[in-house]
Amino acid sequence: MPEATSVQELPNVKALVGTSNRYRIRMGNYRIGFEVNGDQIELMRVLHRRDFYRYFP
Template sequence: MAIKLKEYSVDLLKYARKLINPKIGSYRFRIGNYRVIFDIDGENIIILRIGHRKEIYKDI
């Protein structure tokens, strides 16, 4: 997963999708069955959640 995160960081928005519910984060991308939910603050990527696709959106 760390390797994919590094690859995606080069052109992050190419792989990201904007989330409908901004309460949990602004964007997400997938790595296999896992999802990474994150925000962008200037040039910083703030990772908010990483989890399996079946679990990541629960408790929202």
């Protein structure tokens, strides 16, 4: 991931509705789900887009 000072600066990042600290990044047909806690980012799932919303959050 490129260096950034906030999550919103990363390309293709969207906050997930109904959560305050979970986001997803679009990478082609795949989605990367992650959670932000302070300055720490925890990568939680990398799934094909058809499965992503079934298993994350």
